[in-house]
Amino acid sequence: MKLSNAGEPDIRASSHPADRGAMSWWLGILLALLVAPASRASEPPESKEAQPAPASILPGSSKPEGTGVTVVKTGDLIPPRVVPACKPGSCPFAGQHVTVIVTDGSIAWAIPELKGEFEAATGATLTVVQVPFKEHFDNFYSDVLNGAGKYDAAIACAWWLGELVAGDYIVAYDKYYDDPRFPKWNIDEVLPGPRGLLSYGGKKYMVANDHDGQVMYYRRDLLEDPRHQAAFKQKFGYALAVPTTWEQFRDVAEYFNGRDLNGDGVPDNGLGIALKPGTHSMFNFMSLSAPFVIGPDNPRLYWFDPKTMKPLIDSPGHVRALEVLVDLVRFGPREMLTWDMGKSWDYFLAGRAALTFT
Known part of the structure; x- marks a missing residue:
């Protein structure tokens, strides 16, 4: 059995009006900036119907099967803060506002988790809009297509990139990559498969966020x-x-x-x-x-x-x-x-x- 690898939601980079350009460097790995001018989850398993099958006790045994099961429970781990809060009166982006659209699910959890740290460090306000997976592209694409500027950033899916670049809705971040104000990360540390999904036409458009290996x-x-x-x-x-x-x-x-x-x-x-x-x-x-x-007869399609x-x-x-x-x-x-x-x-x-x- 050969299980394939698939790239899943990644963060897109794009452009802002000039007054927000500097803030984009701090956002870096978290957010993607739009070309359009900016305006302002687990339930328990369902009950199941058992299907006809062999008895649950094996011949020669009086013990029920699988008694070594361990159920994993959520812990109390709190992620550390890595960016200090700005001092009152000297916050670099006080009064500014950023809206990011994300999928309503586990892919997006990191953004609300960092909301407090981001706001404390920048003085800006971060709004996170969560939408169902199947509605995410339609919402985002409609916004950039019509130039509404409802969203400043998005966590998006790898297969969107060609359409967004072809429409000139996002810009490459190559010129920011080595800028000291841009968060330092090494794109070469990403494995070759998902790394190929971060660029288009030889230019960097996406920042690594989540890459799936089907297991x-x-x-x-x-x-x-x-x-x-x-x-x-x-x-x-x-x-x-x-x-x-x-x-x-x-x-x-x-x-x-x-x-x-x-x-x-x-x-x-x-x-x-x-x-x-x-x-x-x-x-x-x-x-x-x-x-x-x-x-061998069909290596790519x-x-x-x-x-x-x-x-x-x-x-x-x-x-x-x-x-x-x-x-x-x-x-x-x-x-x-x-x-x-x-x-x-x-x-x-x-x-x-x-x-x-x-």
Whole structure:
């Protein structure tokens, strides 16, 4: 199984009116400035319907399975402040105002977290506008297209960059990169894949914020249990181990589906995946489908053929990947078709699934 890497929301750089230009250097990694003149989340998992599956007690054992589950809880860690507060009467940007639009979710948490520190250090006011993921681009693009200047900055997604640069809605920050007033960071420290998403046409437009690596997670306590290893080998004819192919992933999911995996007496599932339309289900399908679509005969084309603009979603690789996904869905709770990323994480961390990829 080869899981692909995908760049996700990154911060865009753009331009302000002159009276706000200096403040943009302090914002640096946090904010992106617009060309247009500036005007002024976790629920508990849903209840699941258990699907028919093997008994939760293995032959020869009187113990419920998966009793070693640990549930992670939020701690009290408070991030340190790195910029001192300005002295009254000498704040460099007193009376100024910055509005930033962000996705309503975990990607945006760093901005409200730094709001107090930013305001104390600059004397400016920071307003954070949070919108649903699927509405974020429409809100931001409408603002720059119409020159309304409602937003001064945005945390945005990597695939927006071409459209924003082509429309001349944002500017490169190359001339600020080495300026002593611009926060120091080394773009070369970003891994090559996501680093390529920060520039366009040889110019730097984006600042690193969040880069995703699509990863498979598994319950090590279950896969290393001798009882499960013996029963799995008897059923499938090979040793239970960390899956390295989608076929093995499917077998492990099938084996554990319907068993009590966290010792609460309720049947659990082989896997849990976020598949809610309009959120992160697209990324999960990309992870699954990439090795089916990209290969020696087609090393680059995933979405469409740029010569004909023909979509490739009905190509053999995408079709086969969708067939695999439909098969896998049988080994998870029906509710995961409506799950966002947070709910899939909660479900796995509660010990209710043997596998997930996210």
